[in-house]
Amino acid sequence: GSEADCVATGGTWDENFTNPNAPNVFAFAWLGAAVGSLIRPVGGTLSDKFGGARVTMVCIIWCTGAAFAQGVLVNRTRQLDQPEGNFGWFVFLQLNLFLTTGAMNGSTFRTIGVLFPPEESGAVLGWSSAIASYGAFIIPAMFGIAIKDGFPETTFYCLGGYYVSCGILNFWYYLRPGAEKPGV
Numbered sequence: 001g002s003e004a005d006c007v008a009t010g011g012t013w014d015e016n017f018t019n020p021n022a023p024n025v026f027a028f029a030w031l032g033a034a035v036g037s038l039i040r041p042v043g044g045t046l047s048d049k050f051g052g053a054r055v056t057m058v059c060i061i062w063c064t065g066a067a068f069a070q071g072v073l074v075n076r077t078r079q080l081d082q083p084e085g086n087f088g089w090f091v092f093l094q095l096n097l098f099l100t101t102g103a104m105n106g107s108t109f110r111t112i113g114v115l116f117p118p119e120e121s122g123a124v125l126g127w128s129s130a131i132a133s134y135g136a137f138i139i140p141a142m143f144g145i146a147i148k149d150g151f152p153e154t155t156f157y158c159l160g161g162y163y164v165s166c167g168i169l170n171f172w173y174y175l176r177p178g179a180e181k182p183g184v
Contacts, residue, residue, distance in 0.1 A: 036102030043106025052111030053174035063100035071156030
């Protein structure tokens with residue numbers, strides 16, 4: 001719509017269109033899910049070759065870097081006169097997050113199959129999938145709260161911190177010298 005349409009419907013241009021030059025994010029929204037879904041089998045295949053714990057750790061490190069970089073980018077972009085100039089970087093970092101989480105999903109499923117006996121692995125995979133589905137609610141809710149409070153970068157920093165904790169657990173249980181199930 002135009003500024004005249006906005007004003008005619010009772011709004012003000014500044015209130016409703018804080019950046020009329022911004023790209024249409026909905027044209028790109030499907031990319032994350034597509035990348036995450038397509039890379040998932042690759043994570044499993046790499047885990048078969050190199051071990052699920054190693055693939056998971058590489059992805060955790062990569063994902064942590066992307067999350068913190070995304071937080072910094074969002075924080076700095078908010079201060080720009082033309083924030084749409086950083087949209088490409090935003091999409092790039094988001095796709096990195098989806099790429100790594102998709103690969104970790106594949107490596108986790110591979111690891112579960114190795115850690116548990118066949119009669120238990122199916123149930124554990126189902127439980128893991130059910131727990132993972134909460135991410136589709138929790139992460140958007142986190143963004144909603146952070147955006148409402150005016151600090152959307154907080155969500156990326158929190159996710160980065162979560163990934164660090166996942167890396168510590170992965171190292172402790174599967175990668176450290178003397179681990180009970182090294183490199184699964």
